[in-house]
Amino acid sequence: MERVVNELLEQIKSKILVYSGIYVAESQLPALQAHIEKEAKARGMRPEEFCRNLAPHTPDFDAVINLVTVNETYFFREEKQFDFLKKEVFPKFAGKNLTIWTCCCSTGEEPLSLLALARSMNVNLTIYASDIDDDALAFFKAGHYSDFSLRSDGKKYHKLLEPYYTKTEGSLLFHKDFINSIHAFKFNLIQSELSSLPFFENADIIFMRNVFIYFDKETRINVTKKITQRLKNQGMLLFSMNEIGSIDHTVIPKELYKTNYESVYYFVKDSASSKSNAVVTPSEVSLKEKEHAKKKEKLRLEVEKVKLQKFTEERKPQEPEKISVAAPAFDAKKTYEEVCTEINRGDFDKARTLVQAISGADTKKYAYFMQGYVEYHADNRAAAETLFASAESICPDFWPAFFYHGMVLRDMGRDETAQNCFSKCKSLIADFGKQGQAGSVPYDFTLDEFSPSYIYSLCETFSTGGGR
Numbered sequence: 001m002e003r004v005v006n007e008l009l010e011q012i013k014s015k016i017l018v019y020s021g022i023y024v025a026e027s028q029l030p031a032l033q034a035h036i037e038k039e040a041k042a043r044g045m046r047p048e049e050f051c052r053n054l055a056p057h058t059p060d061f062d063a064v065i066n067l068v069t070v071n072e073t074y075f076f077r078e079e080k081q082f083d084f085l086k087k088e089v090f091p092k093f094a095g096k097n098l099t100i101w102t103c104c105c106s107t108g109e110e111p112l113s114l115l116a117l118a119r120s121m122n123v124n125l126t127i128y129a130s131d132i133d134d135d136a137l138a139f140f141k142a143g144h145y146s147d148f149s150l151r152s153d154g155k156k157y158h159k160l161l162e163p164y165y166t167k168t169e170g171s172l173l174f175h176k177d178f179i180n181s182i183h184a185f186k187f188n189l190i191q192s193e194l195s196s197l198p199f200f201e202n203a204d205i206i207f208m209r210n211v212f213i214y215f216d217k218e219t220r221i222n223v224t225k226k227i228t229q230r231l232k233n234q235g236m237l238l239f240s241m242n243e244i245g246s247i248d249h250t251v252i253p254k255e256l257y258k259t260n261y262e263s264v265y266y267f268v269k270d271s272a273s274s275k276s277n278a279v280v281t282p283s284e285v286s287l288k289e290k291e292h293a294k295k296k297e298k299l300r301l302e303v304e305k306v307k308l309q310k311f312t313e314e315r316k317p318q319e320p321e322k323i324s325v326a327a328p329a330f331d332a333k334k335t336y337e338e339v340c341t342e343i344n345r346g347d348f349d350k351a352r353t354l355v356q357a358i359s360g361a362d363t364k365k366y367a368y369f370m371q372g373y374v375e376y377h378a379d380n381r382a383a384a385e386t387l388f389a390s391a392e393s394i395c396p397d398f399w400p401a402f403f404y405h406g407m408v409l410r411d412m413g414r415d416e417t418a419q420n421c422f423s424k425c426k427s428l429i430a431d432f433g434k435q436g437q438a439g440s441v442p443y444d445f446t447l448d449e450f451s452p453s454y455i456y457s458l459c460e461t462f463s464t465g466g467g468r
Helices: 002-020 026-042 047-053 059-068 079-093 109-120 134-142 155-164 217-228 282-314 332-345 348-356 361-377 381-394 399-411 415-434 452-463
Strands: 097-102 124-131 144-146 165-168 171-174 182-186 203-207 231-238 256-261 264-269
Touching: 002 026, 002 047, 002 059, 026 047, 026 059, 079 097, 079 109, 079 155, 079 256, 079 264, 097 109, 109 124, 109 155, 109 182, 124 134, 134 182, 155 165, 217 231, 332 348, 332 361, 348 361, 361 381, 361 399, 381 399, 399 415, 399 452, 415 452
Parallel strands: 097 124, 097 203, 124 182, 203 231
Antiparallel strands: 144 171, 165 171, 231 264, 256 264
């Protein structure tokens, strides 16, 4: 019986994957099984028959998709991107028309934040919001949110929302006219055709944040190519700030070019040939690619040198470990943010210089981890794998090292070892939670805008072979 149940669940997981690109986490399987058994019983069917009849674009299949969709969002998430919009983008549209499409809007906090900011700056915003999850869209249209949707990230913009909701104890109820100002609809980034979009104009800005980590490379390419077709010339495509460092010319269409405003990186479609602070021309991209190739070769030689040195040191007689005190000026969070900024700029040499400045026995785990993080984004997987493993060996509870070690191994096709890393990361996060320290999971500076529970859900998915 157990074998039959497992086979049914695998069939459903495959159908979900093909339809949506979503990989079902291990923790979601009991709920999925219970749902199948309940619905089959209500129809007087055996679970096997119910599963065979499940097909896309039917209410039963939509209910399954809604069940497994993970929605992790909040108002004014990634505050720096909203700073960029406020300082650089929206002022150019004051008193004018602006069109934005948030193509993975989840429960609606993102489009509501954008609309509130636009209205505060006299921008005539037409905003479209889509998602694959019917339940998330229904939640969005109801407009009833808990205080948990207001986090420290984005706090300085929270007042912009106040004119548009009524506050009750522990919750916010948004006014219907405000909610209805956003054109919300269902759209599947993988399966739906652009012709099914309920609008004809191309967007000035498209938001597609925090979904790439669930897609394989081929899906990333296809989805980005699809939505770029609905972006205006010189329009902007924004990903999550924690995703942008690993998104390059191998994923994006040729007509998109990566550029930045301070620490906020984004893509522009068909940038103008005249150079400005916010444009990178195709010739500059070509030159950067040549420079990057030279840097990669230089790094390869450096890595070989390090491996040889490590091989030699491992065979030296072991000396008593010397105890040193970490430099008091070292700030892991600040250094990590500086390293991430240089990675997003594509200046890997500068990022390496920042990491090399870390010294002291107590900070060695951070040095190895951040070195690995740089090499991971520089596409030097072998070097990154060694460095993350070194961070793990120094500090066995350093869960970010296990998470990114798993990501590297996964990219290298070493799935079994990768799954072990994700399992370890998952158990560490769970153990910290059991200690009753809600919100105080260590090394949280590496979380970016994600919550520990979100990373935990990813580890659950990847530790069972999902994500391919």
